[in-house]
Amino acid sequence: MSLFGINRYEDEEWKKETNSSHNHLSNFLKQIEVRRRQRDSLKAANESTAEDVPEKVNHDISENRDNEKKSKKRKHEALSDKASSDNEVDEQKTCVEFEKDSSKRAEENFTILGSGKHFKRQLAKRVLPRWLTHPEIVASNLNSGSALKEVESLLDDKLLAKLKEDRFTKLFPVQVHLLSWLLKCDKDYNAGKWVQDTCVCMPTGSGKTLAYVLPIIQVLQKNFVRTVRCLIVLPVQELATQVHEVVMKYANCTSLKVALITGATSFKEEQETLVQKHERGSFISMVDIIVATPGRLIDHIRKTSGFSLTNLRFLVIDEADCAVDWLQYIPFPHSKAPPPSIKNIRSSWNKPAQKILLSATLSQDPEKLNRLGLFRPILFTSVVIDFEIDNDLNLDEHCKNIARCYGNPSELTERIVQCLPQYKPLALYRLLVQTQDVEKTLVFTNSSESAHRLAILLQSLLKSKNISVGELSAQLGSKQREETLEKFIRGASRVLVSSDALARGLDIPDVKLVVSYDLPKYIKGYIHRAGRTGRGGLPGTAVSLLLPNQVDLFTKMLKKVGRTIPIGKLENLDDLAESINYESHLENLKDLLANEQGENLRRLKSRKSIVKS
Numbered sequence: 001m002s003l004f005g006i007n008r009y010e011d012e013e014w015k016k017e018t019n020s021s022h023n024h025l026s027n028f029l030k031q032i033e034v035r036r037r038q039r040d041s042l043k044a045a046n047e048s049t050a051e052d053v054p055e056k057v058n059h060d061i062s063e064n065r066d067n068e069k070k071s072k073k074r075k076h077e078a079l080s081d082k083a084s085s086d087n088e089v090d091e092q093k094t095c096v097e098f099e100k101d102s103s104k105r106a107e108e109n110f111t112i113l114g115s116g117k118h119f120k121r122q123l124a125k126r127v128l129p130r131w132l133t134h135p136e137i138v139a140s141n142l143n144s145g146s147a148l149k150e151v152e153s154l155l156d157d158k159l160l161a162k163l164k165e166d167r168f169t170k171l172f173p174v175q176v177h178l179l180s181w182l183l184k185c186d187k188d189y190n191a192g193k194w195v196q197d198t199c200v201c202m203p204t205g206s207g208k209t210l211a212y213v214l215p216i217i218q219v220l221q222k223n224f225v226r227t228v229r230c231l232i233v234l235p236v237q238e239l240a241t242q243v244h245e246v247v248m249k250y251a252n253c254t255s256l257k258v259a260l261i262t263g264a265t266s267f268k269e270e271q272e273t274l275v276q277k278h279e280r281g282s283f284i285s286m287v288d289i290i291v292a293t294p295g296r297l298i299d300h301i302r303k304t305s306g307f308s309l310t311n312l313r314f315l316v317i318d319e320a321d322c323a324v325d326w327l328q329y330i331p332f333p334h335s336k337a338p339p340p341s342i343k344n345i346r347s348s349w350n351k352p353a354q355k356i357l358l359s360a361t362l363s364q365d366p367e368k369l370n371r372l373g374l375f376r377p378i379l380f381t382s383v384v385i386d387f388e389i390d391n392d393l394n395l396d397e398h399c400k401n402i403a404r405c406y407g408n409p410s411e412l413t414e415r416i417v418q419c420l421p422q423y424k425p426l427a428l429y430r431l432l433v434q435t436q437d438v439e440k441t442l443v444f445t446n447s448s449e450s451a452h453r454l455a456i457l458l459q460s461l462l463k464s465k466n467i468s469v470g471e472l473s474a475q476l477g478s479k480q481r482e483e484t485l486e487k488f489i490r491g492a493s494r495v496l497v498s499s500d501a502l503a504r505g506l507d508i509p510d511v512k513l514v515v516s517y518d519l520p521k522y523i524k525g526y527i528h529r530a531g532r533t534g535r536g537g538l539p540g541t542a543v544s545l546l547l548p549n550q551v552d553l554f555t556k557m558l559k560k561v562g563r564t565i566p567i568g569k570l571e572n573l574d575d576l577a578e579s580i581n582y583e584s585h586l587e588n589l590k591d592l593l594a595n596e597q598g599e600n601l602r603r604l605k606s607r608k609s610i611v612k613s
Contacts, residue, residue, distance in 0.1 A: 131199075131377045132364060139173045140203060140382035142537040146176045154179055156218055158253040166249075172207035174200065175214065177380055182215035185354060189313075194340060197355040197374040201362035201381040204531025205507070208358045209246055209318075216314050217247075220288055221254040228309055230289040231353075232316040233326070237262040237293055237478060238485060242507060243318065244291040251289065259287040261296045264478055267303075270296070275306040282306075294326035301329050309334065312353035317372075319359055324371055336373025360531055361524040412534030413541045416551065416567045423573045424545055425454070426582065428515060429461050430570055431543060432495065438467050439512035440488075443497045444529045446518040448473035454517060455497040456592055460585045468493040500525060507535060516544040523557045 147170045152160060171179070178200065185195040202208055220229050232247070234240040244260040251258050259273045274290075275283045283306020290297075300307050312334045317324065327335050337352035338344045352375060362379075419427045432438050443458075445451040455471035462469060470484045470493040488496045489508055500520075511533045520526045526544070533540025544565075546554055551567060558565060577583075 128364060129369075129377075131379050135201075135379035135381045136177070138177050138202065138380050138382045140206070142172050142206065145170045145172045151176065151179060154183055154218075155214065156221065156253075159214060159218065159250060162250055162253050172211070174202050174380065174382075175207050175211040178211040179215050179218075181378075181380075182212070182354075182356075183218065186215075186219045189351065189354070192351075194337065194351055194375060195354045196376045196378050197357070199357045199362060199374075199377050199379045201359060201379065203382065204360045204528065205535025206382070209243055209507075212314075212316055212356050212358065213243075213247055213250060216289070216316075217250050217254060217256060220256055220313065223288070226257065226288055227285045227311045228287060228290055229311060229313040230316065231297075231309060231312060231314070231330075232289070232291045232318065233294060233297065234291070234318045235293070235322040237264060238481065239318070240291050240293050241482075247289060247291060256288045257286060258289045258291065261290060261292045261300060263293065263296045264482070267299065270300065271304050271307075274300065274304060277306065298326055298329050310350065314356060315353040316356045317358070324368070327371065327373070337375040340375065361527050411537060411539045412530060413539070414530065414563075414565045415541065415543045416554065416565050417543055417545050418548060418551055418567060418569050419545060419573070421547055423570075423577075424517065424547075425457055425461070426573045426576055427545055427570050428454075428458070428517060429580075430573070430576060431513070431515060432458075432462070432467075433465065438462070438465070438494045440491070440508075440510050441495045441513040441515065442508070442511055442529075442532050443495065443515045443517050444520075445497065445499055446521070448475045448499050450518060451497045451499045453589065453593065457585060457589050458495060458497065460588050461580065462495070467495065470496045472496060472498040474499060500529075508532065511535075512540055514540070514542045516542070519544070519546060519550050519554060523561055526557070527561075 148160065148163060148168060151171060155163075178198070181198065185198075189195050200208055200211065216230055223229065232240075232243060234243055240260065240262045241264070244258065247258050259270070261270045261274070274285070274287060276286055277283055285306075285308070292300075301309070308331075310331050312330075315330070315334055329335075333350065334353040355372070355374060357372065357374075362381075417427055417431070428443065432441060443454065445454060451471060451473045452475060455469055459469040468487075470488050472481055472484050472488075476484070484493075484496070485508075487493045491510075497517075514530055514533045516526065516529050520529060530542035533542060544554065555564075555567075
């Protein structure tokens with residue numbers, strides 16, 4: 001529909017109407033001019049008659065005549081004025097009528113913006129899907145899980161033996177719920193039904209990885225033909241490596257084969273791990289479960305001959321609030337299930353894979369959720385439940401806003417430390433050395449450059465205490481990052497400075513302190529940073545170093561998710577700077593950065609010279 005309605009075929013008619021109105025006005029103007037000339041000629045005739053009167057006429061008679069002339073003159077002027085005023089009124093009326101006709105015609109032909117009635121509009125209330133507003137509640141208390149004896153009927157003997165070997169005495173609540181739910185879904189799948197997609201939004205460190213690994217291995221170990229039946233996608237290489245280790249640990253009890261494709265090894269080696277060419281020319285799959293990062297997965301879908309995902313049974317998307325553009329490369333109907341009509345169910349020779357989405361900050365953005373193509377999803381999440389309340393309490397009241405609330409474990413202690421920008425490194429140093437032995441600490445920054453500078457400065461400050469500081473950022477290669485992370489896990493380095501690459505999902509044991517050196521851009525970033533400690537029921541502390549002008553912004557971010565954190569300050573930082581000769585450490589940092597910059601320039605010039613030669 002066009003914004004303005006324009007009559008495109010009325011030009012001649014419009015011109016005729018305009019010309020006729022113009023001629024009408026010109027006739028009126030001519031009549032006014034004729035009457036003005038008549039008045040002037042009448043006035044001149046009266047003056048000439050008065051000059052011809054004999055001088056002998058009596059003075060009184062002349063006065064009478066003059067009076068008569070004046071009265072006649074007044075009458076003539078009054079008549080002429082009346083005629084002219086009538087003409088002017090008629091002319092004005094004509095102009096007004098013409099303008100009215102023109103405006104009326106314009107209103108008919110044009111849509112006037114803002115001409116409608118102005119009234120107060122009602123605010124549109126957001127309506128979330130029922131599966132988000134009515135989730136399945138899982139207790140957040142990790143000690144309320146079930147003992148292994150209670151789940152013996154659900155798991156294979158080999159898996160139970162492996163759990164006992166790893167000193168498991170009980171499973172966490174989310175692990176028990178997902179185990180029973182996914183095994184129930186498997187019965188429906190074998191009966192020919194399309195199974196519901198499963199979303200899990202639980203606090204960090206609540207055991208989400210093992211919650212899906214155990215039931216998937218339990219289900220897939222019954223298959224005899226080897227083909228890719230499970231795909232686990234994770235956003236970063238480090239997290240994928242960690243999940244691969246967990247899957248391998250429990251898959252080794254069975255005949256299932258697992259592959260890791262993240263780019264850590266060459267593309268050709270990964271191809272040989274995934275598929276092999278048969279003597280007859282056909283390709284056979286060498287794995288049952290694949291753990292992958294999105295970029296490397298797309299490369300194999302495009303370039304690896306014989307690599308197929310058509311027989312997928314499970315599609316696991318860990319950290320599901322990250323970008324999912326890669327999902328379009330997954331074959332139909334696994335990427336997005338068709339509408340569940342009888343026709344589609346009967347005509348579909350291949351049932352869609354069951355999607356399992358996991359995150360501590362599951363998105364409620366309708367666009368993102370629609371992109372995931374979920375089929376009758378169900379949400380498992382946790383709320384803080386008072387176990388002293390009667391069991392019949394209305395859980396809907398507790399979780400009516402659950403979709404917008406993010407959780408961190410109750411074992412986590414959170415603090416805000418306010419300081420000036422020039423004292424931030426000193427405040428971090430004070431936090432690290434406040435105990436005799438420096439605790440295993442993760443420090444997060446917003447960029448790789450900031451992480452690099454801070455790591456150099458901390459190494460200089462902590463050198464006297466024989467404490468090693470590691471750096472993990474995108475500037476390092478994959479092997480360097482792997483070595484740095486391994487040193488930190490072993491305890492060879494006590495402090496690790498990282499950009500947000502490590503903030504998601506990684507389970508590093510014995511991390512006691514997490515410091516957000518830079519203010520995270522979004523509340524989700526803070527949730528994932530703080531979630532690197534206080535995991536698995538163990539206590540931990542998360543500290544945010546904020547500038548004075550950042551405190552209000554951060555507290556507003558926290559209020560949106562129903563959280564409040566105490567704010568404190570560190571005193572006597574000037575004295576600390578003098579005691580450790582802080583200025584000399586800053587000068588040392590400048591010199592090291594200048595040397596690095598010069599070295600990088602020399603390398604760049606040498607590369608250019610090699611290319612030219």
